[in-house]
Every structure is written in C-alpha cells, then in structure tokens.
Amino acid sequence: MILLIDVGNTNIVLGLYKEKEQIHGWRISTDLNKTSDEFSIQIMQLFAQNNLNPKEVKGIIISSVVPNIMHSLENMVRKSFKIEPIIVGPGTKTGINIRYDNPKEVGADRIVNAVAAHNKYKKDLIIIDFGTATTFCSLTKEANYLGGCITPGIRISSDALFEKAAKLPRIELEKPKHIICKNTVSSMQAGIIYGYIGQVEYIVKRMKKEMMELGCDEPMVVATGGLSSLIAKGTRIIDKVDPNLTLEGLMMIYEKNKE
Template identity: 45%
Template sequence: MLLAIDAGNTNVVFALVDGGAIKARWRIATDPRRTADEYAVWLHQLLELEGRSKSDVEAVIIATVVPRALHNLEVLSSKYFHVEPMIAGQGNAAWPIALDVDEPHAVGADRVLNAMAVHAKHKGDLIVIDFGTATTFDVVDSSGAYKGGIIAPGINLSLDALVNAAAKLPRIAIEAPKGNLSVIGRTTESQMIIGIYWGYVAMIEGLTDRLKRELGRPATVIATGGLAILFDKHTNVFDAIEPDLTIQGLSLLHAMAIQKAK
C-alpha cells in the first residue's frame, strides 16, 4: 500500500492508497518543526483506528510546497516505514508533463500534481481551481501540458487580513448565505459574510471567464480543495468537483515512476 503525503502551507495530508483508490486520509497542521517521531506517534494511532499497521505501508511518496517540512517527512519514511520515499518532481518521480511557463522550477508541486490528475480524468482544455491557503487557477491544455494560471489570496487569508486590520470587526465563520440572498447586509456580520462570500464568487466567476476568453476555446472547469463544495452552492462555474486531485496525482506519479524504473 502507498502512503501519499501532501505537505501544503496550512495542512499536511496523509493518504493510504491501494491500486489507485484512496482507503484513508488524515490531515495535521503544517509545522516544519514537527519531528519524524511526532508524526510517527500520531500516524500509528490513526492507522490502528483504521484497522491497519505501519507494515501495510510498502511505499511512500512526498510532495511539498514547504521545503523545511521535507526532511522530517523523509526521516519518517525511512525510520518508521523502512522505505526510501519518492519525492515528487525528483529522480524517477520527475514531472512527466510539460511545464510550459517562464519559470518551470517555481511551479508548486501541488499544481503540477493537480494538472496530471485532472488530465488523466478529463479530456480537452481544463481549468483547475484549487481552494487552499491560496486560491489558484491552473490551465492545462488538451495534451496535458501545464500552461500557467493565477494565484489569489485564499478566502481564509482574506478574512484574517480583514479582521486583523479592523479592530471592531468580529471573527466570523465562512459560510454560504442562507435564506435571503440579498447583498445588502443589515448587520456588521451579515455585511462581512456578503463581502467575503459573494466577493469570492464574483472573483471565481470573473477570473474563470477571463481565462476562457483568453484561451478562445471551450474549457472544462474542475474545482478541488475543501471549500469547493461551499461555493458550488451558488455558482454554476464548476463542471465537476474533484476533492482529492493532489493525492490522485501523487498516486499516478508513483505508478509512472515505478514503471519507469523497470
């Protein structure tokens, strides 16, 4: 069984993958100071809750956009699972798709993995919107090449900046408006929800429209990330939601690397 690890800016996601199917997934807050021993204790308990053990893990693949987190994850793999991990984008796990941008070395691993996974599941030109710490828009052409995209502040970052900069504004939960969908708020909290939620919907729709117009041909829009479902309630911009694209990309990359090594 494969242990796929996606270390993002906010969370590290661990997933058990068997034959391309995700059997279990867990997440923990990203902290570059977290040691391999701490990861191991936490994972051991979660594996037991799933009726599994560390001996079920036969291979490990790691992707990270937090370079300082990589070392301890490599130690976790070698010390506790007794396997040398593959690192996404390196060695046999080098990127198998074209990165047709001016700075290919600067493209985040998660964005390349999303591009790989979405091209394997959908045909034609594609736009991937990933709701993470940042909200990213990625363009993948019909050949599977990564063509570039957009980086915008994530919705939680936007809300935190608003609350931290304005002393009298309360901290609110991000949620879709319920019932009355008026965009004229009558309380401070309702005005904040309208500004954050509908402002984000407008950004998603506006940037997606601009991307499609620049492409000049039809494109399928795929959403991923935890907040995709939240926005899907009030926009028709998404053609599909794929919540596990990055993990699926890691699984696909691992399979291709194994094939390459034979």
C-alpha cells in the first residue's frame, strides 16, 4: 500500500492506495501545534478503525503548502512507518515544464494537480483548485505550465464578512435560488456564491483568450477542491469536476520517483 498525504492550509487529505486504486481516504485538520507523536496517534487510529495494518504501507509521498508543519509530519512518517517519505518539491520528477519566473515559487499542490490533469486529459487545460485559496493554472497539452493566478478562497471571503462587519452573522455556504434576497443570511449567501461564480467566469474567459493568443486550442476547464461542485453547479464554464485530482497526481509522482 502507498500512503499519499496532501497538506493544505485548512485540511490534510490522506489517501491510501493499493495497486494504484484508492482504498481509503481521510481528511484531518491542519494543526501547526501538533507534534509528530500526536499526528502518529491520530493516523494510527484511522488505520485501526478500518482494520488496516500500517506495516503494509511500502511508500509515502507528501505534498505541502504549509512549511511549518513538515518537521512534525516527516518525523511521524519515519517513526511510525519506518519509511523515508518522498517530498514534492524542487528536484522531484514530475514531467511538467514550469514556465514560471522562479519555478521554486509554484506551490506543490498546483504542480501535483497539473501532473494529474495532463496525464488524464492530454489537452490544453485550465485547472481550478477551490481550497483555502483558489488557484487558476494554465497548462498546455505539451505539459508546459504557463502560470496562472491566485484569489482568496470562498470561505476566506465569507469569514471576512463575518469578522469585519459587526452585524453580519457567520453563514453556511449554500447557493440560494435568487440573487434578490429578502433576509440577511440569503443576501450574504447570494453575494458570496454568485459573486464568486462571476469571478471564476471572468478569470477563465481571460485565461482562455490569453492561451489561444499563444496558439493553444480552447482549453478544457477542470475543477477540484472541496467547494468545486458548489461553484460548478452555477456555471457552464467548468467542463469537469475532478475531486480526486490531487491524490491521483501524488500517486503519479510517486510512481515517477519511487526508485
């Protein structure tokens, strides 16, 4: 079995793969204060609850956008699994040509998504990852990563309203039927969700235009991340929602680097 660990700013997603197929998946909170022992206890409990033997794990790969958590996680892997993990970063084989001013600045999550999307779709692509931040990435069918843009995530926008406006409550992220709403909660939901849909549509249209000016075909738009389905239901500009894109990319990178 292979354990895949994707560390985001809000959650850590774990996937357990056997013969390149996911057999279990978990999501735990990203906590900078946890020690390696605390991570070990938590992850061993997940294995035990599912009658899994951690000794059957033969390889581990970690992708992270949270540098401060890596010391504890890496120590947990070495102590609990007796394995040296593969860390996605500079020097990792990915098959992607990064056309960034400084390739080291590109987040590991964006590269992992690009690896999976390129290998699965073999097209000019725009990849949107709806996480704590929302990332938009441009990738050609020749595996050239052209760059992209980063915006505040939907939850950040929602939390900012609650924290900065004294009379506004914290709300659930649900799409109301109408944009002309008759109560505060629905008004906030409409503004955040429909406003975000409008932002996504505008950015994608501009990215498509710039990519086609460079000679690309009209790119396919692939979305992933926890809130991708919510936004995709409100727009036709997203062609495919692929919730497992990041874990599949990690598995592909593991195969390229396991030696």
